[in-house]
Amino acid sequence: MLDRLRFPHPWLSLTLFVMWQFLSDGISGGSIVLGLILAWITPLMTQGFWPDPPTLLKAWKTPAYLLRVLWDIVVASVDVARLILSPREPRPMFICYTLELKDPLAISILASTISLTPGTVSADVSDDNTLLLIHALDAEDEQEVIDTIRNRYEKPLLEMFQ
Numbered sequence: 001m002l003d004r005l006r007f008p009h010p011w012l013s014l015t016l017f018v019m020w021q022f023l024s025d026g027i028s029g030g031s032i033v034l035g036l037i038l039a040w041i042t043p044l045m046t047q048g049f050w051p052d053p054p055t056l057l058k059a060w061k062t063p064a065y066l067l068r069v070l071w072d073i074v075v076a077s078v079d080v081a082r083l084i085l086s087p088r089e090p091r092p093m094f095i096c097y098t099l100e101l102k103d104p105l106a107i108s109i110l111a112s113t114i115s116l117t118p119g120t121v122s123a124d125v126s127d128d129n130t131l132l133l134i135h136a137l138d139a140e141d142e143q144e145v146i147d148t149i150r151n152r153y154e155k156p157l158l159e160m161f162q
Contacts, residue, residue, distance in 0.1 A: 008047050011059075013039040061160045068152060069113055076118040083119075083138050090138040094123070095145055097132040100154060104129065106161040113153050120145075 007013045020035035021027055083090055101107050107129055111122035114134055124133040139145050 007040065007043060009043040009050065012043050016042055058160050058162075061156065065153075065156045065160065068156070069116065072117050072152065076120075080118040080137065091140060093136045093139040093142060093145075095134045095136060095139070095142050097134050097146055097149060099130055099132055100150075101157060101161070102129070103161045106157045107132070110149075110153055110157055114149065 017035045017039035020038055021031060024031040024035070099107060099110075101110060107125060111125060111132060114120050114122045114132075119137040121135045122132055123135050125131070126133075134145070134149070136145050
């Protein structure tokens, strides 16, 4: 009986339950029961889409990473607005970024972070997950972009996923 009640992805279940409580109209017995059912059944139904067991990450480092990304989004938004409003032409550039990350989820988070930050887009990940193709809207130096991504995003993700 207990084998049927297992949670294949406990962090996903917890996140779904908490999000359900935030989205429901107040906490009640019904919303708790429905939230528990959804938190249990959704991971079971999507289990076939998860290629590997979820990686245990150092969750206490996540808020600092999220705050850094949010700050960078605000700063990059202002920079892109200045660039668009200025008469200066942007200097677009494609960059091949060598990944140190090995975990597919961490690579996905890095690619998403780059794409969320205005002025940069993750264009492709190599088949062997060692290279990330990045388009920068305005870049003077390829190495500067690489160093910024490595220090601001990839190193914290490496720490979180070790």
